[in-house]
Amino acid sequence: MEDFMRHKPAKFTCKATPDEADAWLCECEKIFGVIECSEAQKLTFATFLLVTEAEYWWMGMWQQMQTREEEVNWVNFRKKFVEKYFPDIAKHEREAKFLTLQQGSMLVQAYVEKFEYLARFYSQTVTKEWCCRKFEGGLKHELRHFIAKSVEQLEIGHSKVSRSQKTSAEDRQQKKPYSRPPSSSQKxxxxxxxxxxxxxxxxxxxxxxxxxxxxxxxxxxxxxxxxxxxxxxxxxxxxxxxxxxxxxxxxxxxxxxxxxxxxxxxxxxxxxxxxxxxxxxxxxxxxxxxxxxxxxxxxxxxxxxxxxxxxxxxxxxxxxxxxxxxxxx
The missing domain is CATH 2.40.70.10 (Acid Proteases)
Structure with missing residues (x-):
């Protein structure tokens, strides 16, 4: 417990917002990773930080789990905590904010931090390319225009260098265009x-x-x-x-x-x-x-x-x- 408290973890009350609850849980798990504690210690340390109504909630939940013969461990505590203080509706709201996120009056750094935070709640598996397009699409128009011009200039410069290094044999070779699989292969x-x-x-x-x-x-x-x-x-x-x-x-x-x-x-x-x-x-x-x-x-x-x-x-x-x-x- 001394090693855990040396990192000065914050107490948790029921007045916390969903974002504050998520931040508190992330802080606890970060400390757990540093001191390399067991699953049983994780449960002990986390519940020790619950105060006032949050502590009363856990006492009632612990009794319910005992009655239902559910195992009282860190995994189940984390699941119950998220259901209580960061419910699905909060996740859906942040997913919706991510889909519609725009830079607006935010500085670029603030937009980056907001984008990375909300991206955690997007429920779909996406590619790095999709994330880049989504991020660029939310930037201000003048920034998007600047990025497009910069990319265009880089591509032109790269193209000139590549052409100067090609041999006559390579010049005659052409890349095969991408062929989309025939629709008949899809049932x-x-x-x-x-x-x-x-x-x-x-x-x-x-x-x-x-x-x-x-x-x-x-x-x-x-x-x-x-x-x-x-x-x-x-x-x-x-x-x-x-x-x-x-x-x-x-x-x-x-x-x-x-x-x-x-x-x-x-x-x-x-x-x-x-x-x-x-x-x-x-x-x-x-x-x-x-x-x-x-x-x-x-x-x-x-x-x-x-x-x-x-x-x-x-x-x-x-x-x-x-x-x-x-x-x-």
């Missing part, structure tokens, strides 16, 4: 019945009303027609997003509906939907929506399965097989 899939055709050509009655939940889509989308018909407000993404779907092919978009309310099977949700010119579909709910709400897809019955209790957990196939081998039923 069509109906979001209504699962057949090998587009949903608009499906002869079976649609039970989802033009909506689809799909593990093949990483993001969640909404059609431009649906946005127009419902009169939804949109926000600028700050960059152009290129998306490819089986139903509509490849398309681009620069807008999204942030915090869009929806109802699925009598349950209400909020989601960030990227606007896209979809054909035959109104909404596609992707893996980000499925995973954040712990929802599974029953392919045999063509339906989504909602968790019946808070203890419901989705696990990977690899983990399931491992637990079966260990005797889990």
């Amino acid at each position: 069509l899939w109906c979001y209504n019945c699962g057949g090998e055709h587009l949903r608009r050509d499906c002869t079976q009655s649609a039970g989802s009303g033009g909506n689809s939940a799909s593990t093949r889509a990483s993001h969640s989308f909404i059609s431009h027609d649906c946005v127009k018909n419902l009169g939804l407000s949109t926000r600028d993404l700050g960059c152009e997003l290129i998306v490819s779907t089986l139903a509509s092919g490849q398309g681009s978009t620069i807008s999204a509906c942030v915090g869009c309310s929806m109802e699925v099977k009598g349950r209400r949700f909020k989601a960030n939907l990227i606007c896209l010119p979809l054909e035959g579909l109104d909404v596609i709910l992707g893996m980000n929506w499925l995973s954040s709400n712990h929802i599974a897809i029953d392919y045999g019955r063509h339906r989504v399965v909602f968790p019946e209790s808070k203890g419901f957990e989705l696990i990977s196939t690899h983990k399931a097989l491992k637990e079966i081998e260990e005797g889990t039923t």
Whole structure:
């Protein structure tokens, strides 16, 4: 405990904002990494810093976990703490702020710090190139223009150097253009019945009303027609997003509906939907929506399965097989 307190960790009260709760948790974990403490010590040190109503909350939560025969350890404490003081709605709000972040009146350094902080809460896996385009798209117009001119000058200079170093044989060689894989290699899939055709050509009655939940889509989308018909407000993404779907092919978009309310099977949700010119579909709910709400897809019955209790957990196939081998039923 002395080694831990030597780093002067902050006490935590229930009056902390979600950002302050996140910062406090990050500070504790940073100290844990420095002093190399055990999992049991992490729990002891963190709970020692809880004061007033936060301490009362943990005392009540500890009793509940004992009653439910849940293991009281650092991993479960961290999970309960985040659920209490940094709930999903706070994560969604910061994800929405990241998607619409603009430099505005901020200095470049302040914009960089804000971008890096909010990027932690973006639920999708993105490439470094996408992050660079997103960052550049949020800069002031004059800065974007300056960057574009600088890149152009660098490319011209590099091109001149390369041409001077080429031999006559290399000059005759041309790079082969990128060939997009033939569309026939991609199998069509109906979001209504699962057949090998587009949903608009499906002869079976649609039970989802033009909506689809799909593990093949990483993001969640909404059609431009649906946005127009419902009169939804949109926000600028700050960059152009290129998306490819089986139903509509490849398309681009620069807008999204942030915090869009929806109802699925009598349950209400909020989601960030990227606007896209979809054909035959109104909404596609992707893996980000499925995973954040712990929802599974029953392919045999063509339906989504909602968790019946808070203890419901989705696990990977690899983990399931491992637990079966260990005797889990």
